[in-house]
Amino acid sequence: AQSVTQLDSQVPVFEEAPVELRCNYSSSVSVYLFWYVQYPNQGLQLLLKYLSGSTLVESINGFEAEFNKSQTSFHLRKPSVHISDTAEYFCAVSGVGNEKLTFGTGTRLTIIP
Amino acid sequence: DADVTQTPRNRITKTGKRIMLECSQTKGHDRMYWYRQDPGLGLRLIYYSFDVKDINKGEISDGYSVSRQAQAKFSLSLESAIPNQTALYFCATRDVLGYTFGSGTRLTVV
Numbered sequence: 667a668q669s670v671t672q673l674d675s676q677v678p679v680f681e682e683a684p685v686e687l688r689c690n691y692s693s694s695v696s697v698y699l700f701w702y703v704q705y706p707n708q709g710l711q712l713l714l715k716y717l718s719g720s721t722l723v724e725s726i727n728g729f730e731a732e733f734n735k736s737q738t739s740f741h742l743r744k745p746s747v748h749i750s751d752t753a754e755y756f757c758a759v760s761g762v763g764n765e766k767l768t769f770g771t772g773t774r775l776t777i778i779p
Numbered sequence: 780d781a782d783v784t785q786t787p788r789n790r791i792t793k794t795g796k797r798i799m800l801e802c803s804q805t806k807g808h809d810r811m812y813w814y815r816q817d818p819g820l821g822l823r824l825i826y827y828s829f830d831v832k833d834i835n836k837g838e839i840s841d842g843y844s845v846s847r848q849a850q851a852k853f854s855l856s857l858e859s860a861i862p863n864q865t866a867l868y869f870c871a872t873r874d875v876l877g878y879t880f881g882s883g884t885r886l887t888v889v
Contacts, residue, residue, distance in 0.1 A: 675819065700877065709882035710822075710869060717876075756821060766837070767812070767871075767878060769821040 668693040670759050672770035679747050680778045687742040687773045689731075689757030696762040699740040701731055704754045704772075713755070716740065727751075752777050782806050785870050785881035792860050792888055800855045800884045802870030810873040811853040813837075813845060815866040816883075822869065828853055860888040 671690045679685045691697060701713040714725040721733040731742045740757060757770040783804045792798050804811065809830045814822040814837075824837030826845040834845055842864060846854045857864055865888050870881040 670821075672821075698877075702880075710880040712877060712879075715877055758822075766824055766827070767873075769814075769823075771819055771821040 668695075668697070668759050668761050668764070668766070668768050670757050670768055670770035672757055672773050674773050675771065676774045676776065678776045678778055681749060682746045684745050685743065685747050685751075685775065687755050687757075687775065689740045689742065689770060691738050691740065691757070691759045693738075693759060693761050695764065698760045698762065699731075699733060700758040700760070700767070701725075701729070701740070701742050702756045702758060702769075704756065706753070710756070713742075747775075747777050749777050749779065751775060782879050783870055783872055783881035785868075785884050787884060788882065789885045790887070792886070794861055794888055796860050798857050798860055798886070800868055800870075800886070802853045802855070802881060803851050804853075804870075804872045804879075805851070806872050806874070806879060807850070808872035808874050808879075809850065811847070812871040812873065812878070813843075813853070813855045814869045814871065815839065815864075816869060817866050825855065825868075857886075857888075860886075862888045864888050 699716040702710045703713045714723045716733045724730045729744045754772045754774045760767045786801045812827045813825040816822045828847045844856045868884045871878045
């Protein structure tokens with residue numbers, strides 16, 4: 667069995683401030699980890715993913731996440747947010763060899779001008 | 780054209796009606812999935828399919844059925860819609876690199 671916990675349902679942040687969205691997972695097997703973003707009234711878009719190799723992964727729009735196996739975490743960070751980052755962010759886990767992608771409950775990021 | 784296309788984008792239906800949500804993909808993936816999204820609950824898996832002859836229940840399959848008409852098409856049906864099936868529904872495909880989601884179908888059951 668696998669599960670994902672996103673403890674923060676809403677995170678308000680001032681524009682140009684740094685942000686961290688927390689994600690913890692549990693799984694009995696090795697995992698693949700994902701962050702998806704959902705902009706208002708749109709579908710899900712893959713933001714970044716960890717499959718193997720370097721534990722620090724980056725997206726094209728300045729987000730990064732680090733896989734920490736000992737803490738079973740995959741927190742998402744950005745050093746300076748913009749209004750356009752306003753969205754809901756979902757962390758997801760898939761066990762290696764497991765077909766199911768399990769999502770967290772999401773974190774709504776609100777940028778304050 | 781989008782890699783994963785869902786129709787309709789929005790639908791309002793009455794309690795007890797049968798409704799079908801359709802999904803088609805151009806990525807050539809064997810694996811297809813149906814999820815529903817509810818506020819505060821994230822996305823939950825309804826059904827998934829490895830190929831045309833392989834259909835599997837997800838965590839919340841009660842009240843739903845699916846049909847894999849071809850590799851590219853995977854439909855979700857609500858045989859008798861009820862109000863708590865009001866949600867945003869997503870179709871997805873998968874390959875070794877990850878999942879691709881459609882834009883979603885917003886279904887309202889009144």
